[in-house]
Amino acid sequence: MEIISQLFSALPGSVSQGLIWGIMAIGVYITYRILDVSDLTVDGSFATGGAVAVMLILNGSDLWLAMLLAFLAGMLTGAITGGLHIFMGIPPILAGILTQLSLYSINLKIMDKANQSVNVNQTDLLISLRWVKEFALHNPLITVGIILVLLIAVLYWFFGTEMGCSIRATGANVQMSRAQGINTNFNKVLGIMISNGLVAFSGAFLAQYQGFADVKMGQGAIVIGLAAVIIGEALFGKIFKNFALRLLSVVLGSVIYYIVIQAVITMGLDANMLKLLSAVIVAVFLAIPYWKKQYAQRHMFRKGKGGAENA
Amino acid sequence: MLEIKNVRKTFNPGTINEKKALNGIDLRLEEGDFVTVIGGNGAGKSTMLNMIAGVYPVDCGSICIDGEDITHLSEYKRAKYLGRVFQDPMTGTAADMQIEENLALAARRGKRRTLRKGITAKERKEYRELLKLLDLGLEDRMTAKVGLLSGGQRQALTLLMATLKKPRLLLLDEHTAALDPKTAKKVLDITEEIVEKNQLITLMITHNMMDAIRVGNRLIMMHEGQIVVDVRGEEKKKLTIEQLLQMFEASSGSHFASDKAILSK
Ligand SMILES: Nc1ncnc2c1ncn2[C@@H]1O[C@H](COP(=O)(O)OP(=O)(O)OP(=O)(O)O)[C@@H](O)[C@H]1O
Ligand SMILES: [Mg+2]
Numbered sequence: 001m002e003i004i005s006q007l008f009s010a011l012p013g014s015v016s017q018g019l020i021w022g023i024m025a026i027g028v029y030i031t032y033r034i035l036d037v038s039d040l041t042v043d044g045s046f047a048t049g050g051a052v053a054v055m056l057i058l059n060g061s062d063l064w065l066a067m068l069l070a071f072l073a074g075m076l077t078g079a080i081t082g083g084l085h086i087f088m089g090i091p092p093i094l095a096g097i098l099t100q101l102s103l104y105s106i107n108l109k110i111m112d113k114a115n116q117s118v119n120v121n122q123t124d125l126l127i128s129l130r131w132v133k134e135f136a137l138h139n140p141l142i143t144v145g146i147i148l149v150l151l152i153a154v155l156y157w158f159f160g161t162e163m164g165c166s167i168r169a170t171g172a173n174v175q176m177s178r179a180q181g182i183n184t185n186f187n188k189v190l191g192i193m194i195s196n197g198l199v200a201f202s203g204a205f206l207a208q209y210q211g212f213a214d215v216k217m218g219q220g221a222i223v224i225g226l227a228a229v230i231i232g233e234a235l236f237g238k239i240f241k242n243f244a245l246r247l248l249s250v251v252l253g254s255v256i257y258y259i260v261i262q263a264v265i266t267m268g269l270d271a272n273m274l275k276l277l278s279a280v281i282v283a284v285f286l287a288i289p290y291w292k293k294q295y296a297q298r299h300m301f302r303k304g305k306g307g308a309e310n311a
Numbered sequence: 312m313l314e315i316k317n318v319r320k321t322f323n324p325g326t327i328n329e330k331k332a333l334n335g336i337d338l339r340l341e342e343g344d345f346v347t348v349i350g351g352n353g354a355g356k357s358t359m360l361n362m363i364a365g366v367y368p369v370d371c372g373s374i375c376i377d378g379e380d381i382t383h384l385s386e387y388k389r390a391k392y393l394g395r396v397f398q399d400p401m402t403g404t405a406a407d408m409q410i411e412e413n414l415a416l417a418a419r420r421g422k423r424r425t426l427r428k429g430i431t432a433k434e435r436k437e438y439r440e441l442l443k444l445l446d447l448g449l450e451d452r453m454t455a456k457v458g459l460l461s462g463g464q465r466q467a468l469t470l471l472m473a474t475l476k477k478p479r480l481l482l483l484d485e486h487t488a489a490l491d492p493k494t495a496k497k498v499l500d501i502t503e504e505i506v507e508k509n510q511l512i513t514l515m516i517t518h519n520m521m522d523a524i525r526v527g528n529r530l531i532m533m534h535e536g537q538i539v540v541d542v543r544g545e546e547k548k549k550l551t552i553e554q555l556l557q558m559f560e561a562s563s564g565s566h567f568a569s570d571k572a573i574l575s576k
Contacts, residue, residue: 180472
């Protein structure tokens with residue numbers, strides 16, 4: 001009973017975190033599912049978003065301007081990864097790792113030290129974990145919820161435009177796209193930029209939510225993003241066919257991920273084991289389609305043999 | 312009009328895998344030319360089409376379409392002049408996208424892709440009419456994912472996509488080879504219909520000698536990266552497979568090395 005009531009009181013916080021990371025997960029969805037590229041920039045660009053936003057806020061910038069600049073900074077990191085891939089021929093995974101590594105230094109430079117805090121008592125913020133149970137606009141559930149609805153609407157529109165369709169085509173079939181006159185290199189860079197813009201935007205929200213930005217705040221972000229994508233698809237893939245609903249399922253995947261994590265912690269799991277647990281869960285879910293295929297093949301093989309015996 | 316002058320291509324130069332794929336290709340296609348291309352395995356047929364399409368850069372020579380030099384234009388830029396259908400039905404379409412989305416992508420070949428709608432209601436109507444002409448029942452499945460279609464349906468769709476915006480040149484690389492005989496015939500019929508209707512300059516690689524003789528107004532044969540036979544008009548129509556093989560042996564000094572072609576006569 002104790003545990004359930006603890007869980008219940010932690011719920012608004014878990015859902016808030018899930019929504020904030022959901023923005024990042026949408027970014028991961030764009031590269032991983034739409035562009036068919038595994039982009040590891042995110043661990044760095046997430047922290048870049050947080051760092052840029054916190055430093056601007058500390059210097060008295062308008063809050064939404066800080067969010068916008070965090071988004072643009074994220075796009076810039078994506079442009080670097082895209083550029084390393086397109087102009088220097090480096091495979092996307094490696095290009096992302098290189099950017100991620102260099103961002104560690106850059107984020108330290110932006111913040112001047114490893115950690116910078118923004119105190120809600122001294123500075124005005126868009127959201128804070130302190131307000132999760134308040135019925136007001138600055139409750140993270142409400143602010144981030146509204147932003148997510150707007151974001152999904154804009155992305156739904158964008159991926160239905162000529163340009164957006166050509167990005168989807170690039171991810172679906174590069175050869176066909178080129179044959180249809182699509183600049184696939186440009187599209188890949190653009191897609192990675194949009195993705196990392198969203199990731200940094202999410203980092204900027206998280207920094208305000210937790211009251212600080214940290215160079216390590218993005219560590220393992222890619223795994224959380226993948227977990228959200230995979231959980232969302234596993235649970236809602238059959239019913240959510242529409243593109244906007246698919247994005248929504250990614251966000252729901254992220255929320256569920258955080259509720260589960262919270263539950264596991266409440267039940268007494270050592271918090272240090274969390275990253276291991278996340279990695280194992282993602283690994284298993286990534287393996288499921290492969291196992292399914294193997295199983296189906298073996299099944300077919302047996303059936304084939306059975307047929308021959310009967311003949 | 313397509314004009315290819317002295318195009319050469321060597322793959323992996325300077326290594327033990329060095330392969331001279333094109334050995335000085337000269338070819339001029341005029342309005343109304345529908346050229347079938349035959350030749351043994353590795354003769355350089357696909358490479359020639361890939362050079363025209365800009366898949367790889369040429370080592371030397373030039374390629375012009377309507378007088379414009381496209382030799383150094385990137386693949387996606389010269390796509391506005393070209394319609395292409397590939398041997399593998401998977402290559403020409405995006406499996407994860409809907410039939411109508413694939414068509415809408417093709418309708419914008421050569422145009423800048425803006426923030427306007429990716430597909431309009433008016434287009435949907437047009438596509439429905441065009442799909443009806445294929446007579447494959449695709450007009451009722453316009454929002455189905457292309458991955459659900461059969462190989463033949465996908466090739467017919469790719470053909471439609473390649474010619475939706477009238478290209479200056481249609482490039483077909485054994486586009487019926489992966490299909491069963493009945494479907495192959497259907498797709499070839501559709502090809503002839505579309506080429507006839509749009510009066511397209513066409514290069515069609517085939518392994519089927521009968522088709523090569525029957526279809527089109529001109530036939531070229533390739534061997535070791537060169538064009539060794541080029542017949543057209545009346546002379547082409549009267550060709551027999553035996554004559555063709557003789558011509559090949561006379562001009563190349565070797566036997567026609569393609570089991571597939573012999574078998575399919
Ligand atoms: N990308 C490539 N890299 C290396 N070698 C290649 C490449 N593409 C083609 N070749 C080689 O160039 C030669 C010509 O190949 P090409 O594909 O043009 O032949 P083809 O006439 O189309 O034959 P097929 O009838 O088998 O399709 C072959 O020896 C082939 O191995
Ligand atoms: Mg070939």
